[in-house]
Amino acid sequence: MNTSDILAALPLDRNSPTPLFRQLYTQVRAAILRGVLTPGMQLPPTRALCVLLSVSRQTVLNAYDQLFAEGFLSGTVGKGTFISSHLPISARKSAPRGLMRPLSQRGADYAQAMKYVGHHKGKLRAFRVSMPGLDLFPFDIWSRLEGRRWRHPDHHLGYSDPAGYAPLRELLCVYLRAARGVNCTPDQVVITTGSQQGLYLLTQLLLAPGDKVWVESPGYQGASAPLFAAGAQVCTVPVDADGMDLAYGMAHYPDARMVLTTPSHQLPLGVTMTLQRRLELLRWAAANKAWIIEDDYDSEYRYTGPPLASLQGLDNADCTVYVGTLSKVMFPGLRLGYIVAPPALVDPLVRAKSVMDRHTAIIPQMVLADFMADGHFGRHIKRTREAYGERRLTLLNGIAATLADELVCGPSDCGLDLCVHLRRALDEEKLAQAVLAAGVEVRPLSYYASRVATPECAVGPGLVLGFSAIAPAEIAHGLAVLAKVLRAAR
Ligand SMILES: Cc1ncc(COP(=O)(O)O)c(C=O)c1O
Numbered sequence: 344m345n346t347s348d349i350l351a352a353l354p355l356d357r358n359s360p361t362p363l364f365r366q367l368y369t370q371v372r373a374a375i376l377r378g379v380l381t382p383g384m385q386l387p388p389t390r391a392l393c394v395l396l397s398v399s400r401q402t403v404l405n406a407y408d409q410l411f412a413e414g415f416l417s418g419t420v421g422k423g424t425f426i427s428s429h430l431p432i433s434a435r436k437s438a439p440r441g442l443m444r445p446l447s448q449r450g451a452d453y454a455q456a457m458k459y460v461g462h463h464k465g466k467l468r469a470f471r472v473s474m475p476g477l478d479l480f481p482f483d484i485w486s487r488l489e490g491r492r493w494r495h496p497d498h499h500l501g502y503s504d505p506a507g508y509a510p511l512r513e514l515l516c517v518y519l520r521a522a523r524g525v526n527c528t529p530d531q532v533v534i535t536t537g538s539q540q541g542l543y544l545l546t547q548l549l550l551a552p553g554d555k556v557w558v559e560s561p562g563y564q565g566a567s568a569p570l571f572a573a574g575a576q577v578c579t580v581p582v583d584a585d586g587m588d589l590a591y592g593m594a595h596y597p598d599a600r601m602v603l604t605t606p607s608h609q610l611p612l613g614v615t616m617t618l619q620r621r622l623e624l625l626r627w628a629a630a631n632k633a634w635i636i637e638d639d640y641d642s643e644y645r646y647t648g649p650p651l652a653s654l655q656g657l658d659n660a661d662c663t664v665y666v667g668t669l670s671k672v673m674f675p676g677l678r679l680g681y682i683v684a685p686p687a688l689v690d691p692l693v694r695a696k697s698v699m700d701r702h703t704a705i706i707p708q709m710v711l712a713d714f715m716a717d718g719h720f721g722r723h724i725k726r727t728r729e730a731y732g733e734r735r736l737t738l739l740n741g742i743a744a745t746l747a748d749e750l751v752c753g754p755s756d757c758g759l760d761l762c763v764h765l766r767r768a769l770d771e772e773k774l775a776q777a778v779l780a781a782g783v784e785v786r787p788l789s790y791y792a793s794r795v796a797t798p799e800c801a802v803g804p805g806l807v808l809g810f811s812a813i814a815p816a817e818i819a820h821g822l823a824v825l826a827k828v829l830r831a832a833r
Contacts, residue, residue, distance in 0.1 A: 346380065346384050347391075349379060350371070350386070350387065350396070353374075353396070354370075355367065355370075364403075367403065368405075368406040371406065372415055375415050375426055375432065381432070382430045383428045385424065388423070389404055389407060415427060415430070449572075452571055452573075452574055453572045457565075459564050459794060460564045468782065469808075469813050469817045469820060469822075470784055471784050471809045471813070472760050472786050472807050473610075474809055474811065475671055475674055476727060476731065476811050478814065479726060479727050479730055480723070481719060488710045488713045489706065492709050492710055499705050499709065502702070503702055504702065505701060506533050506534065506702075507532070507533060507703065511534060511708045511712040512534065512681075514715040515529075515532050515534075516531075519653075519667070522643065522650065523656070523667075524652025524656035525656055526656050527683045531684055531685070531686060532683055533684060534703050534708055536679070536700065537678045538666045538668035538681075539569075540680065540703075541681070542566050542603075542636065543572070544699065545569075545636055545682070546569040546570055546573040546575065546601075547695060548692060549634055550570070550573050553576055554575050554599075554601065555598060556575045556602070556603060557578050557580045557592045558577055559579075559605065559609060560580065560582070560793040561582070562582070563605065566603055566636075570603070577795050578599060579793045579796045580595075580596075581797075585614070585616065585619075587609075589620055589624055591799065597631070599633055600633055602628060602633060603636045604636070604638065605640070606620075606653075606654045607642035607650070607654075611762050611788060611807045613753045613757065613758060613762050614753075614754055615651060615757070616654070621654050624654070625658050628663075629660035632662075633662065634663075635654065635664070637654045639653055639665060640667070640668050640671055641671040641672075641758045641759050643671070643728070644671070644757060644758055644811070645728075646728070646735055653665060661685035663685075664684050664688065665682065665683035666681075666682055667681050667683070668680040669681075672720075673711070679707055679711060731811040734813070734815060735755060735811075737818045738808065738810045738818050742763065745826050746822065748766065749765065750764065751764045760808065760810070761810060763805055764803055764804070767832075768804060769832055771806060772787045774829070777831075777832075778828050781827070784809075785808055786807040786808075787806060788803075790807075
C-alpha cells in the first residue's frame with residue numbers, strides 16, 4: 344500500500360465528539376508508531392489529502408502542525424512532508440502477544456496474590472456479603488461537612504503527615520479505647536487506605552520471604568494476599584467453635600513469625616475466640632517473638648450484648664498490632680482504615696506508609712474527623728446496629744420458617760454476614776451459580792478456603808449470606824429464590 348492508500352483507509356468518525364483534526368492526528372501518529380507508516384515516507388500535500396479524506400484543509404493543517412510539533416513529521420515548504428527519517432521505529436510483523444520480558448518473581452507473586460479475591464459487581468442485592476447498608480448512611484450530612492472543608496481550604500491540602508490527620512487519630516484513639524478496649528495513645532494510630540493497606544504494610548515491614556504465618560482457614564482471603572505477595576509461607580490453621588485452633592498451629596508451625604487472626608468475629612464462620620485462647624495466643628506469641636495481627640473489622644455490630652473487647656487490650660508484651668477499618672461502620676468505597684501499632688513500630692510504619700503513597704487522601708480524613716467530632720459517627724453506628732439487628736432477624740426467622748430442613752445457621756450474634764451450612768452434600772458452587780442466575784448473590788463457603796489449605800481445614804458445604812446491605816423485603820425475596828433453587832436440587 345502506498346501512503347495515500349493508508350491515509351484514505353483511516354476511519355474518521357464524523358459523528359464523534361472528537362474533532363476531525365484530532366482523530367487524524369491520533370491515527371497518523373498510531374500508524375507511525377505501529378510501523379505502518381515508516382520513516383522517510385512522503386505524505387501527500389495538505390490540499391491533496393483534504394480532497395482524499397473529504398475534510399477541510401484546516402483539519403489537515405491542524406493535524407500536520409501537531410505532528411510536526413511532536414517530531415513525527417519533517418520537511419520544508421516546497422519539498423514535501425515526510426515521516427521523520429531519524430525515528431527509531433521498524434515495521435512490526437504482528438501484534439504483541441505477551442509481556443516483552445517476564446515479570447520479576449515479586450511481580451509474579453503479586454499478580455497471583457489477589458487472583459482469588461472477588462470484588463462487588465453491579466447493583467446492591469440480596470445477599471451481598473461484607474457490605475454495610477448504604478441506604479442508612481447520612482450522605483446529606485457527609486456532603487455538608489465535605490462542602491464546608493472545600494469552602495475553607497487550608498494548609499492541610501499540601502503534603503501532610505503520613506501518619507494521618509492528627510485530629511482524626513485523636514478521635515479514633517478515644518473511640519477505640521472506649522468501644523473496643525484498645526490500649527493506645529493517638530501517636531500509635533496510623534491512618535491507612537483501608538485495612539488492606541495496613542495488612543500490606545505490616546507484611547512488608549515484618550516478614551522476610553519464606554517466613555511462616557498462621558492464617559485461619561476458612562478465612563478472609565484479602566488478608567492472605569499480602570502474605571503471598573511478600574513471599575511468606577502461608578500456614579493454614581483450622582477454626583473451631585472457640586476460634587483459631589492454636590494447638591494445631593503450635594504443633595505444625597511452631598516457628599511462625601506472625602499470626603493473622605479475626606478473634607472478635609471470625610470470617611466466614613462467625614465464631615469468637617475464647618478468652619482462654621486469646622491469653623494462650625498472647626503467651627505463645629510473646630515467648631516465641633511472633634507478631635499477632637488482629638484484624639478487627641465489624642465487631643461494632645454485636646446484636647446480643649455489648650461488643651467484646653479487643654485482643655490487643657489484653658496484650659502487655661507489645662506483640663499485637665491492631666488493624667481496623669471504616670469499611671463496615673461507614674462504607675468500603677471510603678477506603679479508610681487504621682493501624683494501632685506498638686510504640687516502637689510506629690516510626691518504621693509511618694516511613695513505609697510514606698514510601699508507598701505519601702499519605703491517605705486528606706479530605707476524607709478531615710470529613711471523618713468532623714463526622715466523629717459532631718457525634719454523627721456514634722449515632723450512625725447505633726442506628727445501623729438496630730437496623731442490621733432487624734435485618735438479621737428477618738433472615739434468621741425466614742430460614743427457620745422455610746429452610747430449616749436444608750440449612751443449619753452458624754453463630755449469628757455479630758457482624759454483617761451469616762454462614763449457613765447445608766444439611767445435604769450439595770455442590771455449593773453450582774448452587775451459588777444457580778442462585779445467581781435467579782438474581783441473588785450467595786458466596787460458597789469454599790470461596791474462603793485458602794488455596795494452600797491443609798486437609799484438617801476442610802469444612803462441609805455452606806453458604807455465606809450478607810444481610811446488612813439490604814432491606815427486609817429484599818431479604819425475604821432472596822430467601823424465596825434460595826428456597827426454590829434448593830428444592831429444585833432435590
Ligand atoms: C476480615 C476482613 N478484614 C478486613 C476487611 C476490610 O478491608 P478494607 O478495610 O481493606 O476494606 C474485610 C472486608 O470485607 C474483612 O472481611
